[in-house]
Amino acid sequence: MSARGRSDQSSVYLAPAKLNLMLRITGRRSDGYHRLQTVFQFLDIHDRLHIERRDDSQIILHDDASGISPADNLSYRAARLLQLTSGSDQGAEITLEKHLPMGGGLGGGSSDAATTLIALNRLWGLSLNQSELKKIALTLGADVPIFIHGRAAWAEGIGEELTDIDLPEMWYLVLQPPCHVSTAEVFNQPDLTRHSPRIKIRAFLQGDCRNDCLPVVRRRHPEVAEALDWLNQFADARLTGTGACVFAAFADQRLARNLLQKKPASLNGFVARGINRSPLLELLQPELS
Numbered sequence: 001m002s003a004r005g006r007s008d009q010s011s012v013y014l015a016p017a018k019l020n021l022m023l024r025i026t027g028r029r030s031d032g033y034h035r036l037q038t039v040f041q042f043l044d045i046h047d048r049l050h051i052e053r054r055d056d057s058q059i060i061l062h063d064d065a066s067g068i069s070p071a072d073n074l075s076y077r078a079a080r081l082l083q084l085t086s087g088s089d090q091g092a093e094i095t096l097e098k099h100l101p102m103g104g105g106l107g108g109g110s111s112d113a114a115t116t117l118i119a120l121n122r123l124w125g126l127s128l129n130q131s132e133l134k135k136i137a138l139t140l141g142a143d144v145p146i147f148i149h150g151r152a153a154w155a156e157g158i159g160e161e162l163t164d165i166d167l168p169e170m171w172y173l174v175l176q177p178p179c180h181v182s183t184a185e186v187f188n189q190p191d192l193t194r195h196s197p198r199i200k201i202r203a204f205l206q207g208d209c210r211n212d213c214l215p216v217v218r219r220r221h222p223e224v225a226e227a228l229d230w231l232n233q234f235a236d237a238r239l240t241g242t243g244a245c246v247f248a249a250f251a252d253q254r255l256a257r258n259l260l261q262k263k264p265a266s267l268n269g270f271v272a273r274g275i276n277r278s279p280l281l282e283l284l285q286p287e288l289s
Contacts, residue, residue, distance in 0.1 A: 013119045014279045015047040015111040017100050017272070018146065019172065020241045022209040024196040033142075033158045034187055034194065039204060041152045041167050043174075043272040046279070047100050047108055049075065049115050053123040054091035057083070065098035074113035078140055082120050085136055090124045092116075101268065103180040105241035107147070113140050114147030115280055134160070143241075150281030152274075154201050165201060169274045170249040173256040174240075175231060176268040177223035181243040189216045213242045227267055234259055249274075 020038050027035040054060070059079045061070045070076040079092050094116065100108035114137055121128050128136075130148060137144035142159040153162040186192065193212040217239060218225045224239070227246045231237035235248035250256040256271045263269050 011051065011119070011123075013049045013051060013115045015049060015100075015108070015115040015147070016275070016278055016280070017043040017045050017106040017108065017111065018143075018240075019043060019174075019247060019274070020105065020211070021167070021238070022204055023211040023213060023241060024199065025192065025194050025212045026196055026198050028194055029158075035157065036155065036159050037196075037198060038155045038159060039153070039165065039167075040146045040155060041274045041276065042278050043106070043172065044275050044279075045099060045270065045272045047112055047115075048097040049112060049119065050095040050097065051116070051119045051123065052093045053120075054093055056091055057089050058091040058093075059083070060091070060093045062093070062095040063098070065096070074109040074140060074144075075116045078113040078116040078137075078144075079120055081136060081140065082117055082124075082126075086124070086126050086128070088124050088126065092120055092123070101176050101245070104176050104245035105181070105239070105243050106174075106245055107143050107241075110141050110143035111147045113137065114144050117144075118148065118280060147278065147280075150278035152276040154204070163201070167274065167276055169276060170251060171253045171256045171271060171273055172247045172249055173231070173235075173259055173271055174245050174247045174269060175227050175263060177221070177227045177244045177246070178266055178268075179221050179223040179244050181217055181221055181224070183242045186213050186216050186220075186242040189220075192216050209236075209238060211239050214239045217243045223266075226264075230264060230267075 018040050022039050024037040025034050061076045100106050133148045134145040137148045138160050145160045149162050151164045152167050154165045155162050224243050228237045231248050237246050237248050
């Protein structure tokens with residue numbers, strides 16, 4: 001251990017992206033949260049977190065990419081919350097290597113937070129089980145528990161009631177329009193559909209992939225509308241969450257990559273494989289049994 005209080009227990013942890021393959025808003029609770037039905041699937045692209053245990057209770061975050069202050073960074077907040085909840089007097093040094101676009105509906109911040117919880121549960125020797133970690137995760141955001149869950153899932157409630165679902169692991173072309181979509185603003189719009197009929201998993205598997213946020217986002221963000229219109233020429237274009245990213249599924253990786261080469265210059269994009277099990281779950285399965 002160095003004079004700075006760092007330990008030799010450190011490792012690199014992955015924080016995968018996710019897609020919402022559909023999103024229905026089925027009601028609104030008295031506390032203002034919306035009731036949802038959605039489907040989560042992971043992507044084989046990720047942020048990387050270098051996490052090292054400290055013995056002096058300090059949480060130190062190195063993040064040169066996001067421009068977010070530590071107090072607002074979900075990884076930092078997750079570490080502090082885990083300290084408070086568990087009573088641990090240990091600390092951590094976290095270096096966040098960002099690869100996922102921010103504000104695109106891919107869950108990067110939520111995934112970073114979940115990865116921090118899982119990693120520190122291991123490094124601090126807390127032995128919290130998956131259910132306990134999910135409860136902590138939910139206080140950080142409705143999307144955080146799915147990354148603790150680690151499996152593709154049908155989600156209800158505010159997104160925390162998860163049922164495993166076996167999905168085709170397609171190739172996805174993901175496009176990022178040059179704009180930021182505020183989830184809070186979308187959910188506060190008066191013309192947002194809030195009472196869609198609930199459906200069964202079977203209906204989704206048979207092709208019901210609507211996203212109730214799509215009409216609102218289209219109207220408010222012409223950059224997203226343009227990306228959807230371009231992609232719809234070649235495949236069924238969808239919005240992930242509240243966006244801004246849009247995507248389409250392909251059975252053939254080459255088709256997706258060829259189309260990526262033709263995208264408008266105004267759009268960033270990538271091709272990734274859908275995966276039903278998080279790589280972090282594979283790494284830490286014994287700790288999350």
